[in-house]
Amino acid sequence: QVQLQESGPGLVKPSQTLSLTCTVSGGSISSGGYYWSWIRQHPGKGLEWIGNIHYSGTTNYNPSLKSRVIISVDTSTNQFSLKVSSVTAADTAVYYCARRISNAFDVWGQGTLVTVSS
Amino acid sequence: SSELTQDPAVSVALGQTVRITCQGDSLRTYYPSWYQQKPGQAPVLVFYGKNSRPSGIPDRFSGSSSGNTASLTITGAQAEDEADYYCYTGDSSAKHAVFGGGTNVTVL
Numbered sequence: 001q002v003q004l005q006e007s008g009p010g011l012v013k014p015s016q017t018l019s020l021t022c023t024v025s026g027g028s029i030s031s032g033g034y035y036w037s038w039i040r041q042h043p044g045k046g047l048e049w050i051g052n053i054h055y056s057g058t059t060n061y062n063p064s065l066k067s068r069v070i071i072s073v074d075t076s077t078n079q080f081s082l083k084v085s086s087v088t089a090a091d092t093a094v095y096y097c098a099r100r101i102s103n104a105f106d107v108w109g110q111g112t113l114v115t116v117s118s
Numbered sequence: 119s120s121e122l123t124q125d126p127a128v129s130v131a132l133g134q135t136v137r138i139t140c141q142g143d144s145l146r147t148y149y150p151s152w153y154q155q156k157p158g159q160a161p162v163l164v165f166y167g168k169n170s171r172p173s174g175i176p177d178r179f180s181g182s183s184s185g186n187t188a189s190l191t192i193t194g195a196q197a198e199d200e201a202d203y204y205c206y207t208g209d210s211s212a213k214h215a216v217f218g219g220g221t222n223v224t225v226l
Contacts, residue, residue: 039217047153047161047204049215062215096160103208104151104166111160 002027004097004109012091012116018084022097022109029078030055035100036080038071040093041111048093052100053080087116122150122205122218129224130195138190138221140205150188152181153204155220161204165190192223200225 008020022036029036037052051061053071061069065084073080084091094113098105122142130136140150151166163172165181178193188207192199202222208215 046220047155047206047217049206049208049217052215060215102167103149103206104163104170105153105161105206106163106166106172108160108162 002099002107004099004107006095006097006109006112008112008114010113010115012087012114013118014088014116015086018082018087018091018114018116020082020095020097020112020114021079022081024078024080024099028075029073029080030075033101035060036071036073037098037100037105038082039096039098039105041096042090042093050082050084050095089116092116122207122216124203124205124218124221126219127222127224129226130192131226132197133194135191135193136195136223138192138203138205138223140188140190140218141186142207142216142218143186144207144216145183145186145188148207148209149183150181150205150207152179152190153206154199155202155204156200164203195223195225197225199223 003025005023012018035052038050051071053059053073068085070083092115094111096111097109099107149167153161154164155161164175164179180191182189202220204220205218
């Protein structure tokens with residue numbers, strides 16, 4: 001079955017860019033109908049949708065983060081990526097990648113903690 | 119409005135029934151999906167759409183939606199159902215996606 005795995009630095013300095021990659025295994029990222037998503041969870045808080053991408057390159061972003069977020073896809077490596085620029089301590093969170101189908105996130109990565117600190 | 123409101127916490131006696139609610143205007147248009155999250159783990163999809171339960175999810179989990187309110191019901195709650203539960207909704211292209219604030223369920 002499809003599995004997702006996040007990877008990237010666990011520590012980012014303030015004002016820098018947070019970069020994470022999600023590797024899709026057990027299936028093709030180019031399968032139609034799926035949106036590949038990023039979701040985060042601040043420590044002890046609820047879930048926040050960051051944005052998603054279709055393999056065609058179509059993206060949607062949370063309006064509150066749109067100015068600082070870029071999500072991209074690489075079908076040749078079966079990966080999609082997240083970049084969040086100008087990070088602050090408020091961006092410290094567990095970041096999840098997930099697969100979305102029919103208004104539901106049916107497959108999730110295990111999550112990766114990113115701490116913003118100097 | 120794109121907000122979804124959930125009660126912060128509910129408790130249920132072992133074997134009894136608990137209903138977790140989610141309110142928001144977007145629920146008048148889109149079906150919700152529901153997620154269970156245990157400490158230190160990623161969320162797990164437990165119910166979605168009008169009446170769909172992923173493979174492997176016990177049938178004690180069911181969902182319903184009417185007007186601006188959606189509900190996840192656990193019939194015969196088990197100790198392992200103790201977790202945080204989140205609702206989510208958005209349109210088909212995920213242009214407007216939002217999670218509820220979550221409900222912590224305690225099984226007594």
